[in-house]
Amino acid sequence: MNLRKLAVVTGTSQAIGLDLARLCARNNYDLxxxxxxxxxxxxxxxxATSGVVVCPVRCDLATxxxxxxxxxxxxxxxxxxxxxxxxxxxxxxxxxxRQVIDDAHACIDATIYMVEQVSRSMRGRGRGRILIxxxxxxxxxxxxxxxxxxxxxxxxxxxxxxxxxxxxxTGNAGARARSTGYDAMPCPGVPVLQAFNRIAPDCAx
Numbered sequence: 466m467n468l469r470k471l472a473v474v475t476g477t478s479q480a481i482g483l484d485l486a487r488l489c490a491r492n493n494y495d496l497x498x499x500x501x502x503x504x505x506x507x508x509x510x511x512x513a514t515s516g517v518v519v520c521p522v523r524c525d526l527a528t529x530x531x532x533x534x535x536x537x538x539x540x541x542x543x544x545x546x547x548x549x550x551x552x553x554x555x556x557x558x559x560x561x562x563r564q565v566i567d568d569a570h571a572c573i574d575a576t577i578y579m580v581e582q583v584s585r586s587m588r589g590r591g592r593g594r595i596l597i598x599x600x601x602x603x604x605x606x607x608x609x610x611x612x613x614x615x616x617x618x619x620x621x622x623x624x625x626x627x628x629x630x631x632x633x634x635t636g637n638a639g640a641r642a643r644s645t646g647y648d649a650m651p652c653p654g655v656p657v658l659q660a661f662n663r664i665a666p667d668c669a670x
């Protein structure tokens with residue numbers, strides 16, 4: 466019987482996503498990793514050398530179909546996720562015109578849908594840890610996901626599910642973190658180990 470915990474890490478085609486997945490593997494978490502490119506297969510091969518079970522899911526998490534494919538992979542594992550690391554990068558668009566608004570909507574909608582779907586089992590059993598990292602170039606997308614994290618933390622305060630958000634530094638981000646009780650961390654240059662320790666404090670990474 467496999468007694469290892471399960472971590473779900475998206476955006477492993479990005480450096481911070483892959484580094485966080487490496488830390489999960491190093492700390493004996495089995496992994497389900499997701500990205501929309503073939504690099505997710507290379508990442509799975511590398512991570513499996515740590516001796517953990519790695520399931521790669523090649524999907525576009527900006528679409529409901531991609532999120533559903535990830536959710537189905539989690540269900541097929543027969544285990545709920547103990548950790549969700551939602552590491553998504555928004556569209557690289559100049560913030561002008563209708564297209565950037567449409568792209569921002571798509572990025573926000575996909576992030577909310579993914580977190581809601583994957584966190585259902587956490588809510589049901591009363592434990593789990595969520596790390597949200599959205600590095601969109603459009604500041605409004607970052608701001609919305611930041612406040613979504615606050616609202617999610619409030620909604621989950623009755624159970625032992627914690628929410629950590631990697632946010633771009635703002636003048637009042639620290640004050641908002643203190644007043645709501647959720648973890649806010651400045652995103653640019655944040656040490657990956659520090660981010661991991663926020664969601665897995667029991668691990669000696």
